[in-house]
Amino acid sequence: MTQITPQPGIMDIALYQGGAAHVDGVSNVTKLSSNENPLGASPKAVEAMTQAVTQQHRYPSSDHLALRSAIGETHGLDPARIICGAGSDEIITFLCQSYAGPGDEVLYTEHGFAMYRISALAAGATPVEVKERERVTDVDALLAGCTPQTKLVFIANPNNPTGTMISEAEVTRLADGLPKGAILVLDGAYAEYVEGFDAGAKLIESRDNVVMTRTFSKIYGLGGARVGWGYGPAEIIDVLNRVRGPFNVSVTGLAGAEAAVRDRAYVEHCRRENAKWRSWLADQLAEVGVPSDTSCTNFILARFGSQAEAEACDDFLKARGLIVRRVAGYNLPTALRITIGDEPSCRAVAAGVRDFKAGQGA
Numbered sequence: 514m515t516q517i518t519p520q521p522g523i524m525d526i527a528l529y530q531g532g533a534a535h536v537d538g539v540s541n542v543t544k545l546s547s548n549e550n551p552l553g554a555s556p557k558a559v560e561a562m563t564q565a566v567t568q569q570h571r572y573p574s575s576d577h578l579a580l581r582s583a584i585g586e587t588h589g590l591d592p593a594r595i596i597c598g599a600g601s602d603e604i605i606t607f608l609c610q611s612y613a614g615p616g617d618e619v620l621y622t623e624h625g626f627a628m629y630r631i632s633a634l635a636a637g638a639t640p641v642e643v644k645e646r647e648r649v650t651d652v653d654a655l656l657a658g659c660t661p662q663t664k665l666v667f668i669a670n671p672n673n674p675t676g677t678m679i680s681e682a683e684v685t686r687l688a689d690g691l692p693k694g695a696i697l698v699l700d701g702a703y704a705e706y707v708e709g710f711d712a713g714a715k716l717i718e719s720r721d722n723v724v725m726t727r728t729f730s731k732i733y734g735l736g737g738a739r740v741g742w743g744y745g746p747a748e749i750i751d752v753l754n755r756v757r758g759p760f761n762v763s764v765t766g767l768a769g770a771e772a773a774v775r776d777r778a779y780v781e782h783c784r785r786e787n788a789k790w791r792s793w794l795a796d797q798l799a800e801v802g803v804p805s806d807t808s809c810t811n812f813i814l815a816r817f818g819s820q821a822e823a824e825a826c827d828d829f830l831k832a833r834g835l836i837v838r839r840v841a842g843y844n845l846p847t848a849l850r851i852t853i854g855d856e857p858s859c860r861a862v863a864a865g866v867r868d869f870k871a872g873q874g875a
């Protein structure tokens with residue numbers, strides 16, 4: 514027997530299942546399984562990253578000042594209270610590492626993002642899952658789930674994989690109702706898809722217990738570059754910076770993200786295209802008996818009559834090279850999460866689901 518064992522909690526972590534990118538025997542696939550921007554990154558971001566390729570022998574800035582300033586200008590936030598990470602996943606990791614350990618509880622909802630549980634376990638803390646109300650974050654359930662051991666409460670607003678969101682009033686009620694010593698983390702990975710939404714920034718200005726996380730992986734189309742950021746009270750950001758590695762964001766990532774956040778016209782273009790095709794696809798699926806909740810994101814959660822039907826539809830789409838996401842791991846076994854692709858992809862998905870449904874009836 515080996516004496517070498519990992520820290521408690523680590524072996525309870527199931528390996529993260531990313532969205533599939535390949536189908537055996539199909540050469541031309543359309544990947545709609547990871548909520549990536551089908552239009553790609555801003556051409557200005559691509560140009561900045563191309564330039565950065567010649568600087569790979571240099572270490573990146575360790576204070577990320579240029580990127581924090583650009584984010585601050587764009588969103589009207591204090592750059593001193595912004596922290597950048599290798600994706601917002603890293604900010605989630607910093608929060609758990611800094612504020613939750615053995616005996617502490619980390620709360621999230623039954624259809625919440627997988628990283629909350631993974632990061633809580635990695636920190637040795639106890640993950641606690643509370644119910645949602647018909648695929649919507651339930652503030653009462655979260656408040657009822659809090660104990661004196663609760664250190665972190667994570668909600669994504671809008672949420673992945675449900676696509677739903679709760680109001681500012683509900684988020685405020687949650688922030689105000691938490692036990693002292695607990696931090697509310699507002700994961701705004703999809704915030705840019707909601708017109709005029711500040712993801713909770715205003716709430717942060719008047720509270721000492723609210724943090725938000727944001728990412729360049731979704732509307733900015735830079736998932737491959739791994740850049741995210743967090744915003745919160747000075748005391749908390751100071752703590753997170755102590756556990757952050759000095760060179761955690763690459764030269765290329767910093768350059769691309771800075772150019773991307775400044776290109777507001779491109780973000781607006783992507784938001785509009787997404788909204789247009791999202792409602793088109795939702796209508797098409799509803800017409801053939803596949804409902805979905807109104808989505809505030811760049812995907813829809815398509816609901817089927819049973820797990821067997823959802824899986825059969827997934828297989829049917831896969832055979833046509835259309836890769837969507839099964840979400841049984843998110844306690845949604847009868848649903849499929851479909852990223853809003855470009856027009857041809859949306860048309861292919863609509864036709865695929867229609868043909869699947871027609872074939873079922875035959």
Ligand SMILES: *Cc1c(COP(=O)(O)O)cnc(C)c1O
Binds near residue numbers: 602700731
């Ligand atoms: C995609 C996603 C993220 C972003 O992860 P990155 O590490 O920034 O790529 C964070 N939270 C949720 C809910 C997401 O869906």
